[in-house]
Amino acid sequence: MKNLANCEHCGKLFIKHSQPVCIRCHKATEDLFSKVLRYLDQNNDATLQRVTNETGVAEKRIISFIKAGRIRLAKFPALAYPCESCRSPIRQARLCRTCRTTILDDLEKSEREKQFEQRKTEPGPSVYYTNNRT
Numbered sequence: 001m002k003n004l005a006n007c008e009h010c011g012k013l014f015i016k017h018s019q020p021v022c023i024r025c026h027k028a029t030e031d032l033f034s035k036v037l038r039y040l041d042q043n044n045d046a047t048l049q050r051v052t053n054e055t056g057v058a059e060k061r062i063i064s065f066i067k068a069g070r071i072r073l074a075k076f077p078a079l080a081y082p083c084e085s086c087r088s089p090i091r092q093a094r095l096c097r098t099c100r101t102t103i104l105d106d107l108e109k110s111e112r113e114k115q116f117e118q119r120k121t122e123p124g125p126s127v128y129y130t131n132n133r134t
Contacts, residue, residue, distance in 0.1 A: 032057045045078045
């Protein structure tokens with residue numbers, strides 16, 4: 001049989017179509033999404049922690065809705081999710097500006113060090129000196 005897969009949430013075997021989860025888990029996810037969206041529509045100034053506490057939906061699940069584009073942060077000014085590195089609140093991408101800058105700086109430094117090491121091991125041009133005595 002083709003298209004058999006294990007559900008990413010519950011692990012049960014199911015016939016995979018377009019979703020990586022079984023029908024039961026997909027429905028449960030949609031119910032959680034509806035619950036979060038209803039709460040946000042009534043409380044558009046809610047923070048992520050408040051939404052989690054009031055709806056009982058896990059923070060990780062709400063973040064997945066945001067990252068999938070199902071919850072538009074423009075409509076909810078207080079809603080933010082944590083940076084994957086330092087956990088400071090952000091509203092886009094995976095890392096805050098500080099962490100992104102730090103990582104880019106570290107990469108540039110590493111690249112410079114790599115180039116320096118390569119130059120040290122490469123043979124340079126041979127230089128010959130002559131004593132020209134006349």
